[in-house]
Structures are given as C-alpha cells and as structure tokens.
Amino acid sequence: MKVFTRRISLETGRRRELINITKEVRRVVAESGIRDGLCTVYTMHSTSSVIVNEDESGLKSDVIAKIGEDFPRDRGWAHNRIDDNADSHLAGAYLGPSVSIPVEGGQPDLGTWQSVFFLELDGPRSGRKVVIQVMGE
C-alpha cells in the first residue's frame, strides 16, 4: 500500500470557468504505479470546486449559466461588506471541494462520458492549487 500525492497549479481566465483536468488526473494515477485504490482530487480554495461531468461545450456553458443564476453576485450578501465574492463561496460550499474516484487496473473508474473539471468560481486567478492523491496498492 502506498500514498502518492502531487499538486498542480492552474491559471484561470474568466470569473467562472470549467477546466478539464482529466489528463492530469490520469497522469498522476499512472505515475503512482498504483493498480487498485482511490484517487482524490481536492481544491485548496473555497471559491472553487472540483466536479465530474461530460466535456461538451454546450453543457459547459449551461453549467456556468446555471451557477450564475443560482448564486447571483449582487444580492446584498453579508460577506460582501468585507469582500466581493460571497456568491463564489456559496457555490463552492454547495458544489464541494473534491471528488474521489476508485482506481482499478491502474486507471480511474471514469465512465465514457465523465471528465474531471476544476471549476473556477472567482477568477481570473493564477496559482490555483489542486491536490491529486492516489492511495492503494
């Protein structure tokens, strides 16, 4: 059994944005040499999230539009008395900081239409830190 952890750093270009990091996740799983175990992808920022979904351009714009509608920026949020990103924090709290995916045969168990995305909720930013960890044997 072993634990293999890597951090990646992301640059985002818009306030809300989906960045497909499946390739990075697969690369870390491969580098780990772990055949069977669990892969956790965790964002170290509470104004962002990690989600699993299909990588289709229309769907990505739907996700961004839906979040904008459900978590409007200007609503007199109390947090905005000291900052301007209450909506980003609220969306991050709802969507969560991580996903955990079983690993079998050296591959994460992603279905045909599943990709792993970093979801920026308060960009543009540089240096967004995401931890990819594989534990297993």
Place this chain on the structure above:
Amino acid sequence: MKVFTRRISLETGRRRELINITKEVRRVVAESGIRDGLCTVYTMHSTSSVIVNEDESGLKSDVIAKIGEDFPRDRGWAHNRIDDNADSHLAGAYLGPSVSIPVEGGQPDLGTWQSVFFLELDGPRSGRKVVIQVMGE
C-alpha cells in the same frame, strides 16, 4: 491493508428515481473482510448521482420533485442542441458522483436514518454501473 472493489449493475424504471443500494453496500463491505477503512460508492454515469438520505416514501418523492423544480428539462439549455438531457447532467454535477463512508468494526458508519441511494437522473436505463470499493485493514 487491502483494496476490495466490486461493480454492480442497475436497471432503472423512470426518468428520475431513487434506488436504495444500502444492502449491496453492506454486502460488499462484509465480503471484503475489512474491519476498518473507507467505503466509496461511485457512479460511472454523469447523468446520475449517489446520495445518502432516509428511506421514507414521502421524502423520496420530495427529492425527485425538488430536483425537477431546480433542474427543469425545458429551458433552452445549450447542451440540448445535440442531446436532450442537459438537466440530468446539471443535477449530476451539483449532487456529485459518489459518497465515501468510514467503515468501523466491519460495518459502514451509516446512522440510524441513513441509506445509500443510486439517483437516476436520465432513465429509464439498463446497465447503470456503480463501483463499491472498500479500502482498509
């Protein structure tokens, strides 16, 4: 330490449906022989989810009604230019593909009123694949 992984296949009968898979989760934990560890239940489909809740018929209909209200099918979603299930993907993104439950004394740490459900968001379907993985000692 070991990793024990099983896949189950589910058939669903309605577009949105909750299927209680607690018995399957408990069976895999028992088969694994693992006394202390972590059990992850992961769906390989981005138009579905795995959640924990109470198994009460009224509550299950409330969950289904609430999702239908929060993720309406006909809203001019961009994804529906090439498919017809944007709402299913959006609900899947919000609710997430998995839950991870600690295992103690050979049992998942489910509270008295907690059951594990597969949540179909784009049924009816056959061959819905769910991974149940136990890692521990």
Place this chain on the structure above:
Amino acid sequence: MKVFTRRISLETGRRRELINITKEVRRVVAESGIRDGLCTVYTMHSTSSVIVNEDESGLKSDVIAKIGEDFPRDRGWAHNRIDDNADSHLAGAYLGPSVSIPVEGGQPDLGTWQSVFFLELDGPRSGRKVVIQVMGE
C-alpha cells in the same frame, strides 16, 4: 499503512447552524501519527452536512440564509405528513454527508481560507455524531 478513527459529539443551538470543527480535525490527524493519507469527515445524520468554507461571520450568515431560501420549511413536502423536517433532509441530500481531504506532512491540505464545518440543518440537537477518519502511512 493504518486507519485511525475517532468520533466526536456535537451540541447545536439553532435550527440551522455552522460549527467550525477544523481544530478537532487537525487534532485527530495529529493523534493518528499519519503523515500522508486521506482524512474523511462524515456526519451520521441525514439532516446535517459537512462542508468546507471560509470562517467569516458574514459568509456564515449568507450560507444559512441561502439554505433557508433554497430549502423552504413550509412547502407541503410529502415527508412532512409524518415528520416536520423535509427541508432539512433535502438540504442534507444536496450538500452531502462528508468531505475527504488529503493529508501531507501530517497536516490536512486545507487552504489558507478553508475551514471544515459541521452544518446543522435540523437543530437544536445534542449528541450529533461526526466520524473523523485518517487512513495512510
């Protein structure tokens, strides 16, 4: 490799309330002696949740207000024919029962503005059980 599990018991004072349990999480990680692994924080109650967010008083009131708006108590929920907390269950289903955080160098990978919160959705209650589990080496 080892698995180290502790349960904490919480008392809550309001119907909806955020309780910062980061100190308890860090203490269990330290007690475990595990340097590299995964820490899972899991609530055993389906009318509560565990989330990660910034500990700022305005933001905490925004989270509570947003949940009250998204999951209204009086809506003729079917579950309320036998109980009075359908809204609590629905919010718990959406927000999820747990978070899993990688551990590196004996510390959970929490970012500068990330705290772990128990989210009470049907208080006030005593004896709310939360499992903190660390697995790794």
